Structures are given as structure tokens and as C-alpha cells.
Amino acid sequence: MNFVDRRKFIGLMSAGIAAGNTIPALASEGAPNTLSFTSKPRNPQRPPNVIYMICDDLGYGDLGSYGSMMPTPNLDRMAADGLRLTHYNSAHPICSASRAALLTGRYGHRSNTRGAFGPNSPTGTSLDETLLSNLFHDAGYSTKAIGKWHLGDKPEYLPTNRGFDSYYGVPYSDDMYPLPLIRDTKILEKDTDRTKLTPRYTEEAVRYIEERDDKPFFLYLAFSYPHDPARASERFRGKTPFGEFGDAVAEIDWSAGEVISAVERKGLSEDTLICFSSDHGPWYQGSPGLLRGRKASTFEGGFRVPFLAKWPGVIPPCSVVHQWYSSLDILPSLVSLCGLKLPQKPLDGVDISDLLRGNTTHTRDHRAQLYFSAMGNRGMDLHCIRKGKWKLRVAQNIEGEMYINDRTTGARSSAWLRHPELYDLEIDPAESYDVSKLHPEIIADLSNDLQELMKTFPAPVMQEFAKLQQRKGDITTPPGASPRPDGEVNPLWSWEPPDRR
Numbered sequence: 001m002n003f004v005d006r007r008k009f010i011g012l013m014s015a016g017i018a019a020g021n022t023i024p025a026l027a028s029e030g031a032p033n034t035l036s037f038t039s040k041p042r043n044p045q046r047p048p049n050v051i052y053m054i055c056d057d058l059g060y061g062d063l064g065s066y067g068s069m070m071p072t073p074n075l076d077r078m079a080a081d082g083l084r085l086t087h088y089n090s091a092h093p094i095c096s097a098s099r100a101a102l103l104t105g106r107y108g109h110r111s112n113t114r115g116a117f118g119p120n121s122p123t124g125t126s127l128d129e130t131l132l133s134n135l136f137h138d139a140g141y142s143t144k145a146i147g148k149w150h151l152g153d154k155p156e157y158l159p160t161n162r163g164f165d166s167y168y169g170v171p172y173s174d175d176m177y178p179l180p181l182i183r184d185t186k187i188l189e190k191d192t193d194r195t196k197l198t199p200r201y202t203e204e205a206v207r208y209i210e211e212r213d214d215k216p217f218f219l220y221l222a223f224s225y226p227h228d229p230a231r232a233s234e235r236f237r238g239k240t241p242f243g244e245f246g247d248a249v250a251e252i253d254w255s256a257g258e259v260i261s262a263v264e265r266k267g268l269s270e271d272t273l274i275c276f277s278s279d280h281g282p283w284y285q286g287s288p289g290l291l292r293g294r295k296a297s298t299f300e301g302g303f304r305v306p307f308l309a310k311w312p313g314v315i316p317p318c319s320v321v322h323q324w325y326s327s328l329d330i331l332p333s334l335v336s337l338c339g340l341k342l343p344q345k346p347l348d349g350v351d352i353s354d355l356l357r358g359n360t361t362h363t364r365d366h367r368a369q370l371y372f373s374a375m376g377n378r379g380m381d382l383h384c385i386r387k388g389k390w391k392l393r394v395a396q397n398i399e400g401e402m403y404i405n406d407r408t409t410g411a412r413s414s415a416w417l418r419h420p421e422l423y424d425l426e427i428d429p430a431e432s433y434d435v436s437k438l439h440p441e442i443i444a445d446l447s448n449d450l451q452e453l454m455k456t457f458p459a460p461v462m463q464e465f466a467k468l469q470q471r472k473g474d475i476t477t478p479p480g481a482s483p484r485p486d487g488e489v490n491p492l493w494s495w496e497p498p499d500r501r
Contacts, residue, residue, distance in 0.1 A: 047139070047338045048311070049212075049272040051219045051263070052330070053256060054102070056095065056148055056173065056227040059282030060304045061289025062249055068287060070246050074257030075276060075308065082274075082310035083319040083360070087425075089386075090280040091328045091348075093295055093302030094374035095173060096125070096150045098279040098327065099222075103131045103151075105331030105347040109372060109461050114379035117152055119176050124152015130343035132331045133163030136218040139340045144208050147201050147222035148173065155185045164220070168204045170197070174224045174231065195231045197224045198248070202255040209262040216271075216338075221259065223252050228283045245285040260310070270313045273337070273356060277327070278305040292431045298371040298383040298393075299431055309356060319360045324388055325352060326369050346456075368449045373397060377413040380464035385450045389426035390439075392446040393417065395468055400482040415473035415483040420447070434479035 064072045065079035091101030095116045097108030104125070108114055111126040125131075137143050145159035145167045152158070153171035160167050168183050170192065178191035181200075205221050225231060225248040232239075232247035236254070240246035256276060263272050281288050281302045283295045293299025307325070309315060328349030335342055336353040348367075355362040371384035375397055383395045395414045422436040422443055436443055454465050473483025476490060484490075 043271065046214075046271060047141075047216045049217050049219075049263075049268060050136075050334060050338065051221065051259065051272060051274045053221045053223070053259065053274070053276045054099075055223045055252060055276075055278040056225060057280070057283045057286060057295055058226060058249070058252075058278035058306065059286035059288045059294075060291055060301070060306060061287030062226075062282065063306050063308075065308070066289055066306055070242050070249055071240060072249065072253040074253045074260065078256065078260065078274070078276060078310050079308050081312070081317050082308060082315045083321065083355070085307040085325055086320065086322050087324045088277070088305060088307035089300075089303040089324075089326050089369065090278070090305050091326060091369070092372060092374070093280045093297060094379070095148075095279055097372070097374070097379070099150055100125045100129075101348075102279075102327045102330055103133065104129050105132075105328055105343070105349045106345065107328070107348050107370065107372070107457075109380075109457055110345075110348075113151065114372070115374055117150060117172060119153060119172060119178070121152060121154070124154065124157030127156065130345065131162050132334065133159070133218065133220065135163070135331075135335060135340040135343065136338070137163040137165070139338065140215070141338075142212070142215050142217040143220075144217065145169065145220045145222070146204050146208075147197075147220075148224045149222070158182070158185055160184045169201065169222065170224060174227055175229060194224070195233050195237075197231070198251045198255055199233050199235070202258050205255075205259050206262040209259070209266055209268075212266065212268070223255070225249075225252060226282075226286060228285060230285065243285075270311075273309065273311045273314075275330075276306070276308040280305060291429055296374040298373050298396075300391075300425065300429060302374075303371065311356070311358075315356070315358045316360065319358075321355065321360050321362075323355075323362070323364055324386075325355075325364055328369070329364070368446070368453065370450075370453060373414055377464065377468075380461060381414040381468055382450075382454070382465060383414065385446050385453070386425070387446060387449065389424055390442050390446060391423045391425050391431070392443060392450070393421040393423070394447070394450065396473070396482055398473070398482060398485060413471065414468060415471050415485060416469050417473055417477065417483060418475045419477075419479070421479050422446075431480070436479075 062068050064076040065084055090098045092098040092108055097113045100108040100111050100113035111129045113125045133143050143164045145164040147169040150172045170179050174194050180187045181189040181192035226245050230245045230248035232251045236247045236251040240250050263269055281295045288294055288301030291301035293301035295302055329352045332347050332349050332351040333353040336351050337356055350365055350367055352364055366387055368385050368387040373381045373383045384391055384393045395416050398415050421434040422439055423431045472486045474486055477483040
């Protein structure tokens, strides 16, 4: 993982924007808007507008500013104009749980959201949870949700019953059928044309921004792509050399550019914080940026995602920050930044609003982050805990990680590792070298944190955690491997490390 420093980043941005011009098909449709706009001076007494754009399955390495060769000129320019985080993690590697964590500041396991809700799900994210949209709405903001929701499709779970004034989008992922297009709670199309989703979302977002008055607003724009099967409209189909996935990302890049341009035309740039990220790592296609693992896995490729933020006059241009942050931090940070009221339930994230106010030397506190598995045992198993650069793996799926044995993955749940594995993510982001023998004190510290944190979860989660610790893997399992169940006979061809016999 070759992280880009400030000087190299400026050069990369210049090269990336220039490279975008080498694809004529995108020159008029996807290139940054070159018109000049004049923003009104920032009114320090006025709370800022917030636009949060989130992709579905966009990988850590899928943007130009993160090393990709895919054409993303608008997002690269956004990175050059503002903040880029190199160590930003989702709170979960699957759709619904990651979005619930973002919008509540709490692990999805606290809100009945442990994986991905399907069509006609009897439940959704717990109705007694306070969402970020509730906080904005209660503070007098205009609130709008556009795009993929995925926190429950029954009327009481839809956005207009969760703090949003209005909603336009689809209730779950693009690979689920049928996929209704909904306005507020009314179904407009029973099974919508999936190729038109990104341009429709864009048109709705731009219109919403253009119709704003002096009232501050919160816009949550959740793209349906590049989730598999990735799709783009006819306008972008075949426009990149990266197939359907690349075309979908190029259209998202165009959409982000249209949203930013709408803010500029309205003269709201200096009053608007714009964020862009992904819900978790990529599925079968897409780049985890040389990290190990993908969506649904508890390796870094499933959790670490891009994060960009732009706020002219507040966030310095070309800011690159290597501190460790989490999507759990977004709610407490926006509460502080926008003068909202904290929810009553305790939060798992921390306030990093100083970073979003332009303090790029900000250091997050050392609160640990948990990695729950998405596969097997109804998404109840915990695999890892990370604090700063250290990541401790205590359990692993018995049947292997997703993409190895996809259709059987997790069928036998997870096993507790007899020998926990420790990785230094600062020098080993690919989790290739177990250094547990070198740092017994780190293992003891993280193990203690893990046990204490798990005591704060609902009873069913704690009960499954207790069962997991009794479901031990074989002592001969080497680091990084899926454990054989305890007591299973070793194959004749296997080699057992002498210190594990």
C-alpha cells in the first residue's frame, strides 16, 4: 500500500485531471464543470448544509485519488479541493449493517441490523434508534434522502418515517427483485429500470439543491452502484476500458460533479460540507487497493473505503490525513459541527468535527473498533478488534472467506482461533504477517478491550459471543488460514508447525 503524501498527491491530481481529458467520450459528459461561480461569504452564525454521498460496493482503490486508473476527474478534483482520508473504515462489510452504523453512530448489532435486509423483510433497523436524519430534522433542517435505503422496506421503516422530509429511491440493492422506485412511501414503478437509477438520482438531487431557500439542509445521496451487477445508463455505457463496473463508476463521478456544480451555482459552496464515501469494500469486481479481502470479509479490503470531504474556506485544499477514522464517527461529528442534539443512546463513534473544520493535525482518540463477520450464524460472529494500527483476529469463518467457497461460506459458522493473530496495519496493510509472538502485551490489551466492549451489546449478541469462544478451531491451524474444527483429523499430507502440536 503506497500511500500518497501531499506533494505526490498534488502531482497525481494534476495528472489525473489531465488524463481525464484523454477520454473524449467523457470530455463533455463527465469532466469537471469549468464555469466560474461566486459563493456568498460564509455566515458563521448559520449552521452548514451537509451533503453525504455514499456508494454501494465502491472499493478503496476505485478512485483516481486512491491510485486507480479509472476516470474519476470530478472526484479527483474534489479530493484536490479538500480532504482525503487514507485510513477510513466502514463499521461493517455488508450493506444494511454498514448504513445503520453510519446513520446511528452505533454498531448495527445494537439495532437489529446484522447484515442485509431482503425484499419484504418483516423488520428493519430498530424503530427506537435515533438516526442522523432525526437529529437534523429536529434542529430545523430540511432533510432529503435519495437512492438506495436498505434499512427496511415496510412503510414504517422508510426514510419519511425516519426523519427525512422526503424520499426518492429504491428500498434495497439492485440485485434484488422486484426493485420498486418509491417517492416518499408511494411506489412509482413496481420494478424500475436499473440502468436509469444514477441519472434519476442526480436529477432529483440537483433539483432539490436548486429549490433550497435560506433554511439549512441535509441531503443523503446513496448511489445504487457499482454494486454487482454494475449498470450505467446508455450515455455512459462502453465509455471506459474497465467494463460495466468502470462505466458505473464514471457515471457516479459525473453525478458527484453535477451535485457539486449545483451547490456552486446556488452560491452555497462556503456554506456546504460535501462528503463522499462507500458503504464497504468491493464485491466480485472493484479494487480493494491491494488490501486483503473484499466485501463480507473481515479483512481490511472489506472495511476500508475512500472518504473525501470538501468545504471551501474551511477545509484546506489537498489535505491528506493518515489517522484512523470510522464511519461511526460521522454522526457525533455532524452533531458537533451543526449544533444538533446528541441522541440518548450511547454512541460507538467519536467526535472528529475538528478534522472537518479543517484541522488536519487532528488525532482520533484510541477507541477500538470491532469487526463483525457478515457470513454464517446470522451475522452474529465477531472476528476482530482494531485499535490504531493494531488489529487482533480472534476468530475466522470455518469454511473460508467469501470468494473462495462462496456458496458454502459460513455454513458452519466461525471458530475461535487457538492462537489469535496480530497484524500491524501501518506496515502490513495486507495482513500478511502475524506478529503475535512479538507483542504479547498488545494481545493482552486488545483482548481485554474486546471482552469489555462485548459486555455492552444486547443479550443475544453476548450469548453468541460466548458460544463462539467455545467453538474452537484446531490448534494446528496456521496464521491466516480458515480453521479446521477442533478434533478433526489432519490430512496425511499436512505439515504441522512444531510449536502447535
